[in-house]
Amino acid sequence: MKRIALGVQYDGSPWNGYQKQLDRHTVQDQLEIALATFARAPIATTCAGRTDTGVHALEQVVHFDTGLTRDMQSWVRGVNTFLPDSIAVRWASEVPAAPADAPQLEFHARFSARARTYHYVLYNHPVRSPLLAGKAGWTFRPLDVERMREGAAQLIGQHDFTAFRSAQCQAKSPVKHMQEIRIERIGHAVVFTVRANAFLHHMVRNLVGSLVYVGNGRQQPDWIGQLLRERDRHLAAPTFMPDGLYLAHIDYDPKWQLPQEAGSLLPWFAL
Template sequence: MTVEVSGPLTRRIALGVQYDGTPWNGYQKQPDRKTVQDQLEIALETFARTRLATTCAGRTDTGVHALEQVVHFDTELDRPMQSWVRGVNTFLPDSIAVRWAHAIPVDPERDPLLDFHARFSARARTYHYVLYNTPVRSPLLAGRAGWMFRPLDVTLMQEAARVLIGTHDFSAFRAAGCQAKSPVKHMHSLDIVRRGDLIVFTVCASAFLHHMVRNLVGSLIYVGLERTTPAWLGEVLASRNRDLAAPTFMPDGLYLAKIDYDPKWGLPQESAPPLPWF
């Protein structure tokens, strides 16, 4: 049976967006228009000459960066994908860039839940946290990496991180204002690697609670400083009590690295978007 569609074909366009979060008050739009979403939608409207509302894979906080945020919007405009990249970038500030665009036709006769959705189609999300671990801070890394002046024992942090793998209630690492429906998430992996004076935490999970990565990093740093034992992290996790975990660590070194989707969508994502230094 052939479905006849009247009027222009609506396309769902997915964009891969990279940004330096330092100048912005997070991703989600706000009245002051000083957010990444505000700037992206202003650029889209200027280029397309019509308002286009975007949906992102995951909101990021003030000062948090993205190597590859994924957003989508619906439009009846028929333009080459490269035009969406080059055209929109013309109107974006230097700290934000569209890296790729990909069209996904929307079938009006199909359940919308079967269509691609930047947030709900995501199967996993990966974050990097970059920590500069040296006695003296570096002005060149300000806003780009967190800083801890006391030496950290990476082996102890790696041991502590093992308890976090799997499906758990992460309430102990959840911000008070978190709006997630459930604190239960599946942690696929948490790798901690030292590269010279930099320590990189790479965390992959089904989804994340508000401030979850920064709260985990803060607690792992407590272990690395030998203020407590690796077993302590498991006790905090089991307690589901935010008051027992370490304070939220600074946002400077946090990067949304990658969103995982079913290959059927054919998104032209980078296999592993590189950090600026590697």
């Protein structure tokens, strides 16, 4: 058996999230249907990180095992033939699948990941743009980026992120290591880039919602640190809309030699 890793990009707007469901209206369902059609056999996939309804991916990483022998470009072109326009395999790479007694030698899309990076794109303009519907969040009140940066700086490091955790979160621990937060204004867009070892359910959207409260003057920057200390989800801002959230990049050890893309922002973010 061979293990294949895929880089998958998708527009999450039409789908009920990544993880497969009974209605088969998810990204994973569509990907596995396309893989099975191409391979003429059922194929189960494992992803680096599940995304919610309406959330997009510049580069999701999945793996699967197969006995089929095909060159990597055949996997890309063949599977894409059976995928809808909103989902595409961008690259394929054969990776090691080690015996059960030597898991450290085996590539795993989820457990081999060292960090995840998300972008949240927020359109900051008095009037919403229909061209960005489903692709960016929107707030009409002016945002002070420097105030948001001051608030975000308190999130760097290892913290208990209970205040930014969904009630439905199934993670064993709310403690995560936030490695980087960048907030940039590009035209009328404010782009949040967050990188951590892992994320809780709705964590990025909850962080963005609270930082928007700081940016529009509703709260002071030190409120973010207070939320961390209080560990009470009810004290933080409401969960922000999913439209502007993008899974951008998964960090892996270079030894796996994955042909990953940069996860760079799309040009229309500057609208």
